[in-house]
Amino acid sequence: MPTETKIGFIGAGQMAEALARGFINQNMVEAEHVFCTDPVEARKEVFRSFGTVPVDGNIAVAEAAEVIFIAVKPQYVPVVLREISPKLTEKHLIVSIAAGVTLAVLTEAAGPKAKIIRVMPNTPCLVGETAAAMCLGHGAGSADADLLQRLFESVGRIFRVDEKLLSAVTGLSGSGPAYIFLVIEALSDGGVRAGLPRDVAQALAAQTVLGSAKLVLETGKHPGALKDMVTSPAGTTIAGVHELEKAGIRAAFMNAVTAASARADELAE
Numbered sequence: 001m002p003t004e005t006k007i008g009f010i011g012a013g014q015m016a017e018a019l020a021r022g023f024i025n026q027n028m029v030e031a032e033h034v035f036c037t038d039p040v041e042a043r044k045e046v047f048r049s050f051g052t053v054p055v056d057g058n059i060a061v062a063e064a065a066e067v068i069f070i071a072v073k074p075q076y077v078p079v080v081l082r083e084i085s086p087k088l089t090e091k092h093l094i095v096s097i098a099a100g101v102t103l104a105v106l107t108e109a110a111g112p113k114a115k116i117i118r119v120m121p122n123t124p125c126l127v128g129e130t131a132a133a134m135c136l137g138h139g140a141g142s143a144d145a146d147l148l149q150r151l152f153e154s155v156g157r158i159f160r161v162d163e164k165l166l167s168a169v170t171g172l173s174g175s176g177p178a179y180i181f182l183v184i185e186a187l188s189d190g191g192v193r194a195g196l197p198r199d200v201a202q203a204l205a206a207q208t209v210l211g212s213a214k215l216v217l218e219t220g221k222h223p224g225a226l227k228d229m230v231t232s233p234a235g236t237t238i239a240g241v242h243e244l245e246k247a248g249i250r251a252a253f254m255n256a257v258t259a260a261s262a263r264a265d266e267l268a269e
């Protein structure tokens with residue numbers, strides 16, 4: 001059953017759209033109970049096109065909604081919160097999805113009344129497969145955590161973590177879809193290079209990523225053991241794996257997560 005809680009988005013960009021569409025598609029909230037604002041009129045039109053209610057200005061969102069997602073770029077978050085702070089009451093739950101913006105900064109900017117939670121989602125929430133993490137801040141209690149748990153479990157999975165781990169989450173699963181899209185694009189290119197039509201190559205690449213992820217999650221087996229099941233002695237796979245290892249694929253992915261996490265920490269400063 002959809003929640004009666006009104007949900008607002010300050011910032012109607014890519015991540016806000018993925019969340020709003022995800023919650024609505026999963027029937028967690030009715031579109032007419034979702035409010036948003038954005039300085040870019042075209043973004044409001046996108047939100048209007050799937051039934052949500054664009055309003056004029058950040059304060060209007062605070063007046064219309066109880067759960068307010070702060071979905072602007074990290075550097076604008078304190079400004080937005082200071083602007084809506086006089087309108088915030090004990091009924092408001094502020095959910096910041098901004099990379100790197102700490103609970104301390106959020107609390108200082110929002111003032112003492114509103115409850116605060118940080119979430120780091122990712123864009124696959126649009127198709128019900130997000131990997132998200134959250135940590136509770138000022139005033140937020142188990143009812144607020146339960147509400148977010150319900151919302152995010154409708155669009156994937158959410159983990160509770162200590163705030164100090166949220167930058168690592170950002171570098172891994174927040175940014176991670178982009179890494180995997182590179183992988184899918186590169187695998188498709190490889191398929192095309194080997195003679196496949198583009199559409200078939202892309203579908204095979206994406207389905208291979210999906211199926212492999214499902215095998216990890218559903219068998220609980222170590223990825224190394226699952227890799228060993230594919231690599232026949234002196235076969236094709238080990239020849240491919242050897243090339244990836246020569247190119248430093250593991251270090252490249254580890255470095256990507258480390259660099260993105262470090263960038264989240266920088267945004268916090």
Ligand SMILES: NC(=O)C1=CN([C@@H]2O[C@H](COP(=O)(O)OP(=O)(O)OC[C@H]3O[C@@H](n4cnc5c(N)ncnc54)[C@H](OP(=O)(O)O)[C@@H]3O)[C@@H](O)[C@H]2O)C=CC1
Nearest residue numbers: 010011012013014015038039071072073074097098099121
């Ligand atoms: N994209 C992703 O996969 C993820 C993003 N995030 C976080 O989500 C937040 C938004 O990122 P993303 O969706 O990618 O960014 P976008 O640039 O797509 O969206 C941000 C939107 O907020 C608007 N905006 C700027 N200032 C204000 C303001 N004062 N009031 C209302 N709206 C404003 C922007 O307008 P304008 O363009 O004019 O500035 C823009 O349309 C970031 O903090 C990011 O860290 C978290 C997890 C994943």
Ligand SMILES: O=C(O)[C@@H]1CCC=N1
Nearest residue numbers: 098099170174175176
């Ligand atoms: O690139 C970014 O900064 C945001 C945060 C995580 C994903 N996108």
